[in-house]
Amino acid sequence: MGVSTLTVASPHAERTAPLTTEHAGQVDPHAVTGASTGSFAYGAVGNQTARPGGTTVRYTPFDLPERITQGASTITFGYDGDQQRIRKTTPEKETLYFGDLYERVTAAASGTVEHRYHVHSPERVIAIVTRGGPDDGTRYVHVDHLGSVDALTDEDGDKCYPGHRCHHSSVRSSSSSEVRRSRIHLEF
Known part of the structure; x- marks a missing residue:
């Protein structure tokens, strides 16, 4: 397993944040798996399913985001038969x-x-x-x-x-x- 670390300066942070990528077992060997604020997770086809701050993402069978949850807040999406977004619901x-x-x-x-x-x-x-x-x-x-x-x-x-x-x-x-x-x- 190869591990790479990339340090980036974020305009939204007061300091730089090291990002980690792990190569073994990843669909995308360049996918970020960790940051100083937490870790990222990916599904079998490479969709990001979790990110720092406790955010989770669930996808439709067509790899479109269906539900994004962070804490008690949830955003849901609905699609038509052509996979075009028809609804977005937030609190x-x-x-x-x-x-x-x-x-x-x-x-x-x-x-x-x-x-x-x-x-x-x-x-x-x-x-x-x-x-x-x-x-x-x-x-x-x-x-x-x-x-x-x-x-x-x-x-x-x-x-x-x-x-x-x-x-x-x-x-x-x-x-x-x-x-x-x-x-x-x-x-x-």
Whole structure:
């Protein structure tokens, strides 16, 4: 059994964290099996089934995540016959997906319903129109040269963060209306 140790600096940690990979018996010899915060576990086909912090993941027969549990909090996913996600349920909300055009988000506590319409160009989603809920309005999706989401802006060009109100933060450059490059992580 070969053991490798890789030390990485995390932007979310105050110190570096050594990661360990064990080669014998692993489907993926480069899979991380340990970190200073705990260990990782994998199923027979290489799906991660446990991670540090007590998080466990259960998969469907088609290798899609079905349930993610951390402590008392559980997120569940439902899929249709084509293995496309149709439901995501968290303790805070339930999201129903209707293809890649529409999402209905219902808050668990209040029952408030938010409707999200995805506007497409021939290549990708270019805008998300939301009606109802706290984020009512249109969000424009800006991508980088690889097609990854780079920023979301509102009708005025102000930067938006998913689940939060838009902030006037000088997203526009002073010389043009081109959006400055800044990474935003979207909720999936």
